[in-house]
Amino acid sequence: VKGLESLIEHILQGGVHGLFVLGTTGEGPGLGHATKDKVVRRVCEQVNGRVPVLVGITNSSMEESLLMSERSTKAGADAAVLAPPPYFSTLPSELVDYVEMVAARCPIPIFLYNIPGNTKVTIGWSTVVTTSEIPGVIGYKDSSGDMVDLHKVLQKTANRENFSIMIGREELLGEALIWGVDGGVVGGANIFPRLYTALFEAARQHKVKETQRLHNIAMDVSRSFYELDSSSVGYIKSTKAYLALMGICKDYMTPPFKRLEPAQKTILEKRFRELDLDSSIGG
Amino acid sequence: VKGLESLIEHILQGGVHGLFVLGTTGEGPGLGHATKDKVVRRVCEQVNGRVPVLVGITNSSMEESLLMSERSTKAGADAAVLAPPPYFSTLPSELVDYVEMVAARCPIPIFLYNIPGNTKVTIGWSTVVTTSEIPGVIGYKDSSGDMVDLHKVLQKTANRENFSIMIGREELLGEALIWGVDGGVVGGANIFPRLYTALFEAARQHKVKETQRLHNIAMDVSRSFYELDSSSVGYIKSTKAYLALMGICKDYMTPPFKRLEPAQKTILEKRFRELDLDSSIGG
């Protein structure tokens, strides 16, 4: 609990414009519903309206996703984030049905979430365009890494008001922002929020050189930290190990996954020093 | 509820040696925990020890899987069936960790369940062999369709007592039984249990011609019914439509999936008549 509190303050002080809890980096789908409920309530209480709180409600069961959306609403969350259900894969038309059914019963607005690396379902641009017209659907978070598809989404939703597009891969934040996405929801902001808020500002103002300078630091972070461990949750391990190193929270992982090995942490620490992020960002 | 009751009696009258509830055909991962709880309690009550009851506890959250194993134990289930968690994919060593952690806390014995079409994680033979040594793990259900890998499992666990190997694809039931697997857990047994129990007996006695005759009927069922709908749950739709045709239960699907279209049902009904299963099986 203490770790969660200090993590939230750390992130908010970095100037972020919103919080996404129980997403992928937040290990949402790995937690039980009791734990999820507790996390959402604590976060909403602590944030207390300073920024919007988005809650991941992805589940292989629609019934559970809807339960989670109700709990989130009660806790005071601002929006729900919904990826295609894992286990039973949906065809594009089934996915549209799914979003319609959830949106009809979810008390808060919904962001559609494309993260095929985890769900094993790719939401293509035409499905995004179709679901963007469903009442209650207010945005799209793309963590697929597929910029070609994202360009199609951007072009086809350009005239749509009240539909936000967020990029979920920090390595693409710069170019996606220059190209017109509304923001980023990036795991690295847990570690170094100020880097990504600075990148956001530079890119939005089409300051190409400054965007690239900050992007290069983000790439250093990506390569230095995220490739330490070959597990599918390797980057989450590194993120937590890093936060532990800064004294913000413990590096405990939701079972069955294990924290980084001591030898990996030593490498992480060494790279962390070499990067010297604080002075780099200052420019 | 009524449909569940008559389905169970239908299956038990077909001579099956056990029941697997909340598996893939049972749409387990699509149901919420309240519904799952209710299903397990009713089934255990009704079966009342006539055959063993196995319960699917697969979940992207280990916490939820453990909760489900406790509820199943209280309801009187005999074993839990566990597939790799979807969403956060496990490496082989992480999967072994996972099975160890669950087995240490699950009050009833565990079957490992390989169904990469849904979990997107393939359990290879060497992982099966390693997990077969974990206390509490009593068997393996293979729905991968990969007979080469299954042969390796069979050879490497040949001398292990108290470890059962079940085949999950009815199209492979005949050869797998001839080759020494202990049984089958096949979706088609919901429809026509007597076909698969007859196939079981023939194959176990190495009556090759009779096994092939029954296998060919099982293949007719597979081709005639399962390929009607291109959804990932198409074969579940067909199974339910068929049961509705026989007046056993409704063909309602867990959302977001929808039942077969009327036109598809007409084809199903026509094929059902052509197959004339009752007289075929009699031989």
Place this chain on the structure above:
Amino acid sequence: VKGLESLIEHILQGGVHGLFVLGTTGEGPGLGHATKDKVVRRVCEQVNGRVPVLVGITNSSMEESLLMSERSTKAGADAAVLAPPPYFSTLPSELVDYVEMVAARCPIPIFLYNIPGNTKVTIGWSTVVTTSEIPGVIGYKDSSGDMVDLHKVLQKTANRENFSIMIGREELLGEALIWGVDGGVVGGANIFPRLYTALFEAARQHKVKETQRLHNIAMDVSRSFYELDSSSVGYIKSTKAYLALMGICKDYMTPPFKRLEPAQKTILEKRFRELDLDSSIGG
């Protein structure tokens, strides 16, 4: 050349009923057309009608496949073996077009060859059934390892005369033969032809126990030799290293691939001694 000669005599003495040259184990697609031409001519000359010779003509270019079919015909080959072209993947209907176009111009009969591990195109059962009706197409070799699909092929081509079905995975040879395929084209027959001809005879006569005994030896070979090296051509390396050990030919690999490392060869040699195949097969 000498190695090729002694390899052919070794295989023919093992009692095989045909030779497939320039297939996958024969590294066909890795050789240039001049080398391929030389191999086909030498093999046909040496075999001199003792058994049929089949030649792999798979190529990303149809023009090249047709050239190879002409050269093979001139050399005296009995049939051509054709897999879907790699590089430009074909849809099922395009694959049917492809087979039609090749068959119309190929002077010798054609076997269709399903090996998705290499071509990255899966030939499904309905495409096999459609192509089986094309004049000039006389058979199907399935190296996919997908027994469910093969059962559909078997059932749907059961009444077709002059269409042979061959299994390409030695780990499935026993059950496929019991189930009615016409033969096997297996890499392991390069090493130990007598094992697979014995397995063929036992399975065709539905001697289940004897088939399983020999199958278990084939599985030992598979696990002991083929998993030594993680390269996509690892099993070819092991096959060649084994033949070199027996003094039959060199273990030279077509570039860019390299032969087994000395340490791997030492393991191979040890396993070879432990298996003691000669006395095992004798029974």
Place this chain on the structure above:
Amino acid sequence: VKGLESLIEHILQGGVHGLFVLGTTGEGPGLGHATKDKVVRRVCEQVNGRVPVLVGITNSSMEESLLMSERSTKAGADAAVLAPPPYFSTLPSELVDYVEMVAARCPIPIFLYNIPGNTKVTIGWSTVVTTSEIPGVIGYKDSSGDMVDLHKVLQKTANRENFSIMIGREELLGEALIWGVDGGVVGGANIFPRLYTALFEAARQHKVKETQRLHNIAMDVSRSFYELDSSSVGYIKSTKAYLALMGICKDYMTPPFKRLEPAQKTILEKRFRELDLDSSIGG
């Protein structure tokens, strides 16, 4: 031949800085060696040094790739473009071996070519970095669409002189150029070279708005033309149909692939008129 001549003049008049023949859009891997040889000789003769000519030498056989590199050299080509061999997939270390072996014997410099959609082998950034140090390797063409990986390549080869990075997806041309790649090798330049040369100039000068304006036209072209046909060569069919529409060359496809159906061509023609590219580009 006439079509090839007018196509080349059409492209050169569009201001391109080089020509890549026998690539993917050029159907290189689908042609036989005699045809390839003829194409290379004619193109080199006609271009006659006005721009550099690059030749695709990708083949499942290294022997054939080397033959093609010799023929290209004789014809006067400036560089060879090499993708991983299809059919026998290479591990990263094997791919490095492969590039080393080819580079040692190829008389002209080599571009490494990443096109996993066709070769089914992904060249990761670290392999690019390793191969970039091999003598004779002078550049990298990335058609993977994976901008995250490309950013790692860019960062890690930033200080390397004489190593060019080209982007192969026209939908990513704008951002890749802004981010520092050296150029694009894009299929769309066959149709409308002036669009892509204008995009190139704008992006290189960091004129973000103008780059986006031209990028949006390129996206229109992509969506309007490339998604007409579901074949893996669908975009090649559309490209040729478009060129036929403009009277530049025939829309003949290398077998087994077929040209667009008349109904598809009608749609193409309609979209072509709607786009009114000439006036759009002029701005």
